[in-house]
Amino acid sequence: MNDNNINAQADREELNSGMKTETTNRGGAYSNTKATLALAKASFRSIIRSPSAVVFTLAFPLIFILVFGFLGGGGTHIDVGISPGPDLKNPVVGMLEKTGMIRLVKDKSKEDFAKLLEKGNVDAMIDVHRKVNSVAYSVNVVYTSASMDKGNILKSVLNNLFYDKNLKPSIAEIKESTVHGREYKTIDFILPGQLGFSLLSTGVFGTAFVFLSLRQTLVIKRFFATPVKRSSIVIGEGIARIGFALIGALFIIVLGNLFFGFTLVHGAITVVNMLVLATLGVIVFMGFGFIISGIAKNESMVPPISNIVTLPQFLLSGTFFSIEAFPKWLQPISRALPLTYLNDAMRKVAFEGVGLWDVKFQIMILFIWGIGIYAVAVKVFKWE
Amino acid sequence: METKKAIISVKNLVKKYDDFVAVQDLSFDVYENEIFGLLGPNGAGKTTTLEIIETLRAKTSGEIIVDGFSVDKHAHEIKQIIGVQLQAAGYYPNLNLIELIELFAGLYGANIKPMEMLEKVNLQDKAKAKYKALSGGQKQRFSIATTLINQPKIIFLDEPTTGLDPQARRNLWDLITEIRSNGTTVVITTHYMDEAEQLCDRVAFVERGQIIALDTPDNLIDKLVSSGFERKKEVKKANLEDVFINLTGKEWRE
Numbered sequence: 001m002n003d004n005n006i007n008a009q010a011d012r013e014e015l016n017s018g019m020k021t022e023t024t025n026r027g028g029a030y031s032n033t034k035a036t037l038a039l040a041k042a043s044f045r046s047i048i049r050s051p052s053a054v055v056f057t058l059a060f061p062l063i064f065i066l067v068f069g070f071l072g073g074g075g076t077h078i079d080v081g082i083s084p085g086p087d088l089k090n091p092v093v094g095m096l097e098k099t100g101m102i103r104l105v106k107d108k109s110k111e112d113f114a115k116l117l118e119k120g121n122v123d124a125m126i127d128v129h130r131k132v133n134s135v136a137y138s139v140n141v142v143y144t145s146a147s148m149d150k151g152n153i154l155k156s157v158l159n160n161l162f163y164d165k166n167l168k169p170s171i172a173e174i175k176e177s178t179v180h181g182r183e184y185k186t187i188d189f190i191l192p193g194q195l196g197f198s199l200l201s202t203g204v205f206g207t208a209f210v211f212l213s214l215r216q217t218l219v220i221k222r223f224f225a226t227p228v229k230r231s232s233i234v235i236g237e238g239i240a241r242i243g244f245a246l247i248g249a250l251f252i253i254v255l256g257n258l259f260f261g262f263t264l265v266h267g268a269i270t271v272v273n274m275l276v277l278a279t280l281g282v283i284v285f286m287g288f289g290f291i292i293s294g295i296a297k298n299e300s301m302v303p304p305i306s307n308i309v310t311l312p313q314f315l316l317s318g319t320f321f322s323i324e325a326f327p328k329w330l331q332p333i334s335r336a337l338p339l340t341y342l343n344d345a346m347r348k349v350a351f352e353g354v355g356l357w358d359v360k361f362q363i364m365i366l367f368i369w370g371i372g373i374y375a376v377a378v379k380v381f382k383w384e
Numbered sequence: 385m386e387t388k389k390a391i392i393s394v395k396n397l398v399k400k401y402d403d404f405v406a407v408q409d410l411s412f413d414v415y416e417n418e419i420f421g422l423l424g425p426n427g428a429g430k431t432t433t434l435e436i437i438e439t440l441r442a443k444t445s446g447e448i449i450v451d452g453f454s455v456d457k458h459a460h461e462i463k464q465i466i467g468v469q470l471q472a473a474g475y476y477p478n479l480n481l482i483e484l485i486e487l488f489a490g491l492y493g494a495n496i497k498p499m500e501m502l503e504k505v506n507l508q509d510k511a512k513a514k515y516k517a518l519s520g521g522q523k524q525r526f527s528i529a530t531t532l533i534n535q536p537k538i539i540f541l542d543e544p545t546t547g548l549d550p551q552a553r554r555n556l557w558d559l560i561t562e563i564r565s566n567g568t569t570v571v572i573t574t575h576y577m578d579e580a581e582q583l584c585d586r587v588a589f590v591e592r593g594q595i596i597a598l599d600t601p602d603n604l605i606d607k608l609v610s611s612g613f614e615r616k617k618e619v620k621k622a623n624l625e626d627v628f629i630n631l632t633g634k635e636w637r638e
Binding site for chain 2: 030031034035037038039041043045046049050213214217219221222223225227228
C-alpha cells in the first residue's frame with residue numbers, strides 16, 4: 001500500500017509538470033470569436049432541425065403568399081386622386097363619393113399625384129372644373145396602366161354618372177387619358193408584408209423559445225462553466241437567428257419573383273437592400289424575444305405572450321391590407337408599430353426601387369424601437 | 385499527507401441565501417491528483433460549495449484559491465483549467481454528440497478531435513445520436529467527456545452515478561480512476577458510501593453547511609471501529625450487490 005502511494009506520487013509529479021506547460025500555452029490562446037462562431041454554428045444547426053422554426057419562417061408566409069397570390073385583390077375600392085382646385089364641392093365629386101366604391105384622395109399636389117399614378121398607389125386621377133362661360137363642368141380623367149382593372153371600373157362608374165339624369169345637364173364632357181406606370185400586382189403588396197411577418201415570428205418566437213429552454217434545461221449554466229463570455233452566447237445566437245431569417249427571406253423573395261412575378265425594380269441590388277432591411281428588422285424583433293424569455297415562467301407561457309406582440313402587428317401593420325384601409329382612429333396605432341415601418345420600407349425598396357437612404361425615416365423609427373426594446377431587454381433578461 | 389500540494393484551498397467559505405445559511409465557515413484543501421469526495425445528505429451544501437469553487441455561484445465570504453487563482457479575480461482563468469459536470473445539466477437541443485463536442489471545443493478554445501473524446505468515454509458508436517436518446521450511464525459518460533475537452537487539471541463531478549445500475553456505476557468508476565491516473569484531480573459528490581470508499585482518496589462529510597469529518601475512508605472507518613462501534617449484524621463476505629453483479633454479469637449494457 002505504502003509503496004504504491006510513493007510510486008503514484010512520483011507519477012503525478014511528472015504528469016503535473018507536463019501539464020503546466022500545456023496550460024500556459026493554452027491560456028493566451030482563448031478566442032472569444034471562436035467561441036461565438038462555435039455557438040452560432042451549433043445554434044444554426046439546431047434551428048434548421050427544429051420543425052417549428054421552419055414552419056414559422058417559411059411555410060406560413062409561403063402559404064399566405066400562395067393564397068393571396070391566387071386570390072387577387074379582394075374587396076374592391078378605387079383610389080381616385082382629385083386635383084387641387086378651387087371648386088371641390090361640385091356635383092360630380094359629390095356623386096363619386098356617394099357610390100361608396102371610390103375613395104377620394106385630396107390634398108396632394110399635381111406632381112404628387114403624377115408619382116402616385118405611376119406607382120399605382122392611386123388608380124386614377126380626376127380633374128373637375130367648370131367650363132369657361134358655362135354652368136357645365138368638364139371632367140378630365142387620367143388612368144394608369146399600373147392599375148388598369150380598377151381604372152376600367154372607374155370608367156364604367158363615370159359613364160353611369162354621365163348618363164345620370166340629375167347630373168347630365170351639368171357635365172359637358174369627359175376627357176380620358178392613360179399614363180404608363182408599373183403594374184402593381186397583389187404579390188407586390190402581399191410579399192413584403194409576409195416577409196415582415198416571417199421576420200417578426202422568427203425573431204420573437206425563436207429567440208424567446210431558445211433562451212427560455214436553454215435557461216431551463218441548464219444548458220446555459222453548463223456554458224457558464226466554460227470560459228465563454230455572455231456576450232458571445234447572445235451574439236452567437238443572434239448570428240444564427242439572423243442567418244436563418246435571411247436565408248428564409250431570400251427564399252421567399254426568389255420564389256415570389258420566379259412564380260408570382262414579384263417586382264424587384266433593380267434586381268439583385270433590390271434584393272440586397274431588402275436583406276439589409278430584413279437584418280435590421282430581425283435584430284429589433286429579437287429584442288422582443290429576449291424580453292419574453294425573461295418574463296415567461298415556462299415554455300407554455302411563451303406562445304401567449306409572443307402572440308400579444310406579434311398578432312397586433314400581424315393585423316395592423318399593413319401585412320394583409322394597406323393601413324389606409326383602417327378606420328381613422330386605428331391608424332395611429334398602426335403607425336406606432338415597428339413592423340409597419342419595416343413593411344413600408346420593404347415595399348418602397350422592392351416596388352419603387354428606392355435606395356436605403358430614401359427610407360431613412362422608416363429605418364430611423366426601427367432604430368428607435370430597437371433602442372427602446374433592448375433597454376427593456378437588458379433589464380428583464382434572465383440568465384438563470 | 386502534509387507533503388502534498390493543495391490544488392484547491394477553501395478557507396472560511398460562507399454562503400447565505402437571504403436568511404438561510406447554506407454553507408457556514410467551510411474550510412478544506414484538495415490535493416493535487418487525488419480523488420476527493422464531498423459526502424453528506426441532500427441539502428447539506430455540497431452542490432453549493434462545488435458551484436462556488438466552479439465560479440458559477442457567488443460566495444458571501446471566505447477565500448477560495450484554485451491552482452493559484454482566486455475565484456474573486458480570476459474566474460476566467462479558473463474556468464480554463466477545470467472541467468465541470470453539473471448534476472442536471474442539459475445540452476444544446478437537436479445536436480448529435482459529435483456536434484456537441486465541437487461546440488464545447490469552441491467554447492473552451494480547444495483543438496481536439498471530437499471522435500477521440502467520445503472514444504475516451506467509449507461512446508464512439510453513439511457519435512450520431514442525440515443526447516436525449518442516450519441511456520443514463522451514457523449520458524453521464526458523455527457529460528464527463530465534455531469536462532475533459534480542455535484537458536483540465538481538475539474535474540468536478542456532481543453525483544455522476546445517481547440513478548445508474550450497478551454495471552454502469554462500476555463502468556463509471558473505472559473511467560474516473562482512469563482519468564485520475566492520467567494526472568487529473570477529481571472532486572466528486574455522491575450518496576453512495578461504497579462508491580466513496582472504493583474511489584476516494586479522502587472524503588469530507590458535510591452536514592448543515594459544515595465539515596464534520598475529513599480523512600481517508602480507511603482512517604474514518606478505523607476511528608469509528610476503535611470507538612467501540614459494532615455492526616448489528618455480522619458482515620458476510622459478500623453483499624447483495626456482489627450477488628447482483630455475479631448473477632447479471634459484469635458486462636455493461638447500453
